[in-house]
Amino acid sequence: MKVLITGGTGLIGRALTQALLARGDEVVVFTRFPEKRRSDFPPEVTLAPWRPDPEHLRPWLEDADAVVNLVGANIGERRWTAKRKEELYRSRVHAGRALAQAWEQAASRPQVLLQASAVGYYGDREDQVLTEDAPPGEDFLARLCVDWEASTQPVEALGTRRVILRTGIVLSTRGGALPRLLLPIRLGVGGPLGSGRFYMPWIHIQDQVRAMLFLLDREDIRGPYNLCAPEPVTNAELVRTLGRLLRRPTWFWVPTWVLRLVLGEMAIALLASIRAVPKRLQEADFAFQFPYLEDALRDLLAR
Numbered sequence: 001m002k003v004l005i006t007g008g009t010g011l012i013g014r015a016l017t018q019a020l021l022a023r024g025d026e027v028v029v030f031t032r033f034p035e036k037r038r039s040d041f042p043p044e045v046t047l048a049p050w051r052p053d054p055e056h057l058r059p060w061l062e063d064a065d066a067v068v069n070l071v072g073a074n075i076g077e078r079r080w081t082a083k084r085k086e087e088l089y090r091s092r093v094h095a096g097r098a099l100a101q102a103w104e105q106a107a108s109r110p111q112v113l114l115q116a117s118a119v120g121y122y123g124d125r126e127d128q129v130l131t132e133d134a135p136p137g138e139d140f141l142a143r144l145c146v147d148w149e150a151s152t153q154p155v156e157a158l159g160t161r162r163v164i165l166r167t168g169i170v171l172s173t174r175g176g177a178l179p180r181l182l183l184p185i186r187l188g189v190g191g192p193l194g195s196g197r198f199y200m201p202w203i204h205i206q207d208q209v210r211a212m213l214f215l216l217d218r219e220d221i222r223g224p225y226n227l228c229a230p231e232p233v234t235n236a237e238l239v240r241t242l243g244r245l246l247r248r249p250t251w252f253w254v255p256t257w258v259l260r261l262v263l264g265e266m267a268i269a270l271l272a273s274i275r276a277v278p279k280r281l282q283e284a285d286f287a288f289q290f291p292y293l294e295d296a297l298r299d300l301l302a303r
Helices: 011-022 034-040 054-061 082-105 140-150 153-158 177-186 205-217 235-246 256-263 266-270 279-283 293-301
Strands: 002-006 026-031 046-049 066-069 112-118 161-167 169-171 202-204 223-227
Touching: 002 011, 011 026, 011 205, 026 034, 034 046, 054 082, 066 082, 066 205, 082 140, 082 153, 112 140, 112 205, 140 266, 153 161, 161 205, 169 177, 169 205, 169 293, 177 235, 202 205, 202 293, 205 223, 223 279, 235 293, 256 266
Parallel strands: 002 026, 002 066, 026 046, 066 112, 112 161, 161 223, 169 202
Antiparallel strands: none
16 A cells, blocks of 8 residues: 655654554655755655645655644644744645645545544533534634544545544653653652643553554544543642652642743643544454553553
């Protein structure tokens, strides 16, 4: 299988590339800086220049079996100014629309598209259990996810199987949220954020990649899937578990007002309680390798 990955230089894209190569697939990774990123990938990976232009993308699509669309600026990289929010939107929604337009123009098309999204789609829902049938939220991140998912919907009318990946917090020591959580705890100044009672849907990086391969291969699967472990935990539970495993205190509480002062609107997303569960994955008989948080963290910390 020949797989194109947009946004493939991030944490998930790199791990997915390794897994695809390991099973013998051919991989093309789109990046804005192919020469700069060459050392990040094995020589058998083709690095293609990324431009959200249908004419540029069309010939690549005509030679591919599948596409994994992960492209998008980093949500948590910096404060959400009006300019930054426009950048977050444009990098996801405009790019998805360009991909869909290229799909329409292509003489031959990939059979399947995995479209990235996030559990932020649901917004702050307190302790409500959220399956894929739950309606979207109303904050900026939720609206962004709605439009992000919709950006590539036109490919379905062309007969393409499209799967939406509503991903939770991906746990890995190689990037993402976990290293940021580990640092203050290792320094002895870690603790819950805000009330600590908000739910944080999480998934081990290995299960994230395994689930993506599962969804890529199953021809009977389409639509939205929550990519998160079956046992969501609160922020306080996550922090306490890390503290126990590292044998460090976790009593430094960070007040909500401090987070809002430092992060602005981004704090709303950070403190949102999203009790998402992977109902459709489990109904499809996907078996999690790490369904429980402590087992997942023990595995990652031992690496």
